[in-house]
Amino acid sequence: MxxxxxxxxxxxxxxxxxxxxxxxxxxxxxxxxxxxxxxxxxxxxxxxxxxxxxxxxxxxARGERVVSLPPRDYPALASLLAETVERLHGEQRAEQVAYEAGERLGGHGGDLEEVLRERGYEPFTEDERIRLRNCPFHVLSDEQPLLVCSMNLALCQGLLAGLGQDPARARLDARPGECCVSISKTNVD
Missing domain, CATH: 1.10.10 (Arc Repressor Mutant, subunit A)
Structure with a gap:
């Protein structure tokens, strides 16, 4: 389902x-x-x-479901960290860190769509683009959209680079109910 x-x-x-x-x-x-x-x-x-x-x-259902015993509050910590980055004007550094993390993910090799699936993006193909039905950072992207979406784009670009592919294939391409990033199936966009 x-x-x-x-x-x-x-x-x-x-x-x-x-x-x-x-x-x-x-x-x-x-x-x-x-x-x-x-x-x-x-x-x-x-x-x-x-x-x-x-x-x-x-x-x-569109809502997010998480079960944790005992209760944990990772989203609260992530929200605090995102706010700290914004207050310190560290967006470019955060994007660089995300890009490097993506390169490490891609450095293990594998199929792009499989790596995206493992990370929770739920990729599907539409009109020669890989669209991402799920944003693994949805809660944070609602609170800090500029920071989170730019880091998400950098992560996907780094993933492409780590897989030996053109990072420019990934771009911001927000649609309601989906991730803000989409990836061209070819090197020509």
Whole structure:
């Protein structure tokens, strides 16, 4: 469910999980009650009399869920660090550190999309660009967008450089509900 770009129906979920449609519907509705999924209704392809009722579809809930026992507050510390960087006018140094961290990630080799997936970006291809459905730094990017998004771009550019690819393929390309960075599939943008 989490990896799907479009909402998923009960039948699709049942087939993917190899369970009955009834059992899938039960668990999907429980996940909606728990706030992990959101539901909606998809109108039939051919509207009108005899077309049937709208199908219930599900998608991952937009909110972030973290479980920690005992409780930890890493987001608060990260927020304080981001504020410190801004107060000290250290944005360029922070971008350089992020670029170098990306180079280290890429220095281990591997496939770009796999590395992005491992880091939580949830990459997908659209119009010759690798788009990133998830921002691993979403909470902080809401609080400190200029700092966090510029560091995120530098991290992705460093990753490309570490993989021996052109860092200029990554650019800021914000869209609602997605990461602020996208990456060209080719060296020409």
């Amino acid at each position: 989490a990896a799907q770009l479009a909402p998923v129906g009960r039948g699709e979920a049942a087939e993917a999980a190899r369970v009955s449609r009834t059992l899938a519907a039960h668990h999907l509705d429980r996940l909606v009650e728990a706030g992990l999924l959101e539901s909606d209704f998809r109108q039939p392809a051919k509207p009108g009399p005899g077309s049937g009722r709208p199908a219930k579809v599900y998608r991952r």
